[in-house]
Amino acid sequence: MDNDNTVFSNNVKYDNSNDQYPQFSEVIKHHFSTFDNLPLFTTDAEGLFEVFLESLPHEARQHYTCSCCRHFVNRFGGLVSISEDGEVTSVMWDDHNTPDFFVEAVKMMKQIVLKSRVTGVFISSDRVLGQPHSGGWDHMSVTLPTQKVYRSGVKTARQVMAEKREDFRILIAGLMEYSLNAIDQAVTLLESESLYRSDKVLGVAKFLQELHIKRQNTRNSRAQDNITWLAVATAPDGFCHVKSSMIGTLLDDIINGLSFDYISRRFAEKMNPSNYMRAQVAPSQGNIQQAEKIVEKMGIANSLKRRYAIFEEIPHFLWKSNKSEQKSSKTNGVFSNIIPKDKDAKSNKVSLPNTTMTWDKFQRIVLPTAESIEVMVDNPNRLMAIVTASDQHAPSILQWDNPFSWYYHGGIDGEIKRRVESAGGRYEGNEIRCSLIWEGYTDLDLHCVTPRGEHIYYGDKMSSCNGWLDIDMNGGSHRDYSPVENIRWSNGHASKGEYVFYVHNYCERGSGKTPFKVELEVNGQIYSYHGVAGNTGFKETIFTFDYVKGQHPDIPSTNYSSDNAWNVQPNSFVKVKGITNSPNLWNEEKVTHSGQHIFFLLDGCRDLSEGKGRGFFNETLKSELREIRKTLEAYTANTPIEDAENASACGVGYSKDSEWDLTLKIISNNSTRIIKIDRWD
Template sequence: MSFSESSRSSQPSIVDVASRSENRQPNREICHYSDLLRQSIRERFKTVTEDRQGKVNLFTTATTNLFQIFLESLPPDFRQHHTCNSCRQFVDRYGGIVTIDPDGKTIPVMWNPELVPEVYAPAIGKLSSVVAGAAIDNVFLSDLQTWGTPVTGVWEHLAIVPGKDLVFESTTIYSIYQLVAQKQQEYQMLLRGLADFPIEVATQAYSLLSNETLYRSEACLGIAKWFLALQQQRQSARNSRLRENLTWLAVANAPPGFCHIRSGMLGTLLEDIQEGLTFSQIAEKFNAKMNPLQYLRPQSPPKAGNIAQAEKIIEQLQTAGALDRRFAKLEDLQALWMPNPTAPKVERKGIFGHLQTATTKVQQQIDVPQIVMTWEKFARTILPTAKTIEYFVPTSQQAYMALVTAQNPEAPPIIQWDTPEYRNPVTWYFYANGSSPKAWNLRSNTYCAVTAIVLQPSLWNQPEKFAHKGEKAFLLLQNAKDKQYQKGAGFFPESLKSEYHGIRSTMEAYAKDAVLEGKDEATACGIGLQKGGTWDSILLRVTTGNNLQVKYQLDRWD
């Protein structure tokens, strides 16, 4: 069974069709039944692959001689009519394709004996049984608009027109064959990870990460949750075939890098747990590796071959202009909150204009005690009515940060969450171990106006797709600027699209030396609030629409 196919390698074949049409006339009764057969296959394919929530993944199975099985199961007087190379190519090429349900059961996409005329039921039932019982050997991808050859001369053949979401769109970087080969490799890598780390170890790793006791745990939480869920699914499966199928389904839907269990940060955490290290030892090693200056960043200069490959990829993708970056401004962002405009002061005229009336008496501020709450509750209950917000700048070092965007907003996307449908080239950076208020043009022990609140850019559009990137909120502060900045492009390799994974050492070297434009004009710098652990320095003074002023101490995310 072919794992993939491309329009470049598929040519209609009409061997024996011409002679068939010349030497005999179609049997009208059999033709009627064959019309119903073709219709039933199309209906079956549509039912299985359309009108379903989420992406439909297709897989090939280790099946052979499907067309021979089909012919031999037909009544003798039907066999000659169906002896056709075009139909043979369709059955042998597409007849073994399946989907996988959530329990790991394979579902043939072409065959259902209950839909076909009774005369075909034994043959279609046999095909369905053989395909459903076969092992999956890879994902199926095709860039063809039509699967099979619908018509040759006066003869109609088995063929399918797949939905647009099932037609693979090729890229300039990876061919369809390379992507299929990559999925095969990812399957093998994932199997090794599953074999090396049992479910007990995966459970402990997820518990440590979800309890937010490790530094930047959100960067690994998504893959840890995914890996544990797969372990649990496999454990509940009734047999090894279902476990294999569930693994293939996970590979097909895995975000980039998720199958590389052993080579990622999750793998090192799993290894430390498996070796029986204490929590303090595990945390120390994990925190050191998760330092933003180390995590997913090549630690040696790129080699000449990687640089040459990078030049080729950048040229193919035509993204050279996208590497030019600048400091972001408020107008570049999708704000969760911004201050309400203050009503203009009305100047009273006349001799007695300065006197207060009963209705213009200055309202006395009520002394409301400081309130402690989570960020989640603050965002849900306080932000909607907040007119102004001020952040109390402590003397200690904090996670101050800056948002960065593309110099040219029309440049092609290079960031994972930047797509043609949802343009969003914004990234962020901060310094390991925090930095002082002075380094960000802020005065300690004073309140600073919050000019906007934004979630981290990966959450602006399709947040569920990038949930594994973690959750942060940024309070952008008035006049905040990175005074210590000298160079750096403001993105990490972990934020780039998968096309750049193979050249990350070159991209990192470039990012280290690149200089952002607009340092002095930046208006999107401030303090970062990260989900995980507890906070002791986030004090906000909020003025509501009715001029009530309340202080809120945010102690954690949720």
């Protein structure tokens, strides 16, 4: 390995000019480069350098005893690649192209490597493995391709390798616990799209199914382990943690023989955006300190700040109104006071019959020729806003390659029953029930003044007229991120007369604006109200009605957001400025596991509550941030989205995972038609 051609051993001069060491070094580099696009693995191969020396002619060994080459061979000589059927290949030693002088040594080392056991996924933050040159000597070394070099300020390469070893252990345990038959049933259920947001779990279910089949196709336990190691190296983040993830819950329910209705209901509750991957308790001081370190190392302090997007920033549209781009044509000429004929005013518009179709059909058949589109805003849960990074130059924190994300106003809704029952309250079997939900650690309180003038609230939870506040949250030192309060009268126990329900903000622990929902049920009839609580001391009367036994009270329809939540008129058609899909689908590499949504951006629509707590959702963030999700949840719950007054990319949204029930008014080719879209496809 010396650049000189001679070396003395026991006073015997050795000439290494015929060894062809430079060619041997190049063969190692070339052979290693053929695995550039494949993951590498460590093995328990030992004693490689000693075998290398012993396989060389005795007189030449002293020439190849340098510590640099010893370190390279012993540390990296055992690296392997794994094929789809579990066979290992040495990534360093190629006896077919090695110069004759080194062939025997390479064969012996290769034989040891191929008989060894895989011990982990190889990850390195160094691009060059080995030391190519030192003190005029040339040594064995190889170079990793750029995409394989680990770059992260959060964890070291050794820490990630340790995590991969733990992933292997957990994945093996999951494969042992859940049979292929159970996984097949899970895949069938998920592919049927009968489970809410099933696309988020289908990927890991198919991953487990394919891995089970591959392992069963070989009876060699060593090959089975190798196949599993390959799966660990290539699996998306979180796929290996079977038992503790949503797929584990689904598989447990299948194995326990639960009914489809129960499985479906339980799956929907856990996959609800208000609950999925969201911390339900405040972060510990240790988690906050860890978050500070990670944010500093990743340089993403500014990345966490979010603002509302404006319509002109949206880079991708499926449809865009021409009117949104029109400039004013008003002049100061002689006839400027004369109002011209409106080109869009059609005196003989033809009204076509109402039609029901899927979004897929609407997009293909109707959308290309639509001149004007209006949406019936009749469900506050569909209201949404697109947000983006306040600092456009800050590093991305999202899983996709653009800074945009979104939230639904209805993200806190649709789960009142789950929260009431989870907290030990009674949701069903009541004559009168009133429930309040919100997000965050603010202490909102639900109050009721009864027909007898009694006051039911946190200070007096039971009344003589059988009313009872059975759930009270976020008072005192109690903290719950998904709180609920519940006042109820069991069947047959409610008094006749006037009831007054109101919401009071006892202690504000956020930005001063807290969206909430109140649901009133009287004799099985449900009424709901969406509002926004102001700062500490805020009070708002929600329901006032006279109750007659066995009858439904005369309550105005309040199934929509209150006027101070979103500035759109409920139960009315609103003009569409543009139609786009969700930002995770804008780029060439689409992140479909984050959902598939269609957004109708509406003229003049914006969230007046400033979207508290919805700057980002943990499930959309990069995997490096998973371990500090409790702190991030608390951060986004208490940090308003900026530039609310300039928001212009807001509207209503619909997903592939749910029923649509969307009514549109379409003007096209001198005709107006009402179209109802019932589902995605």
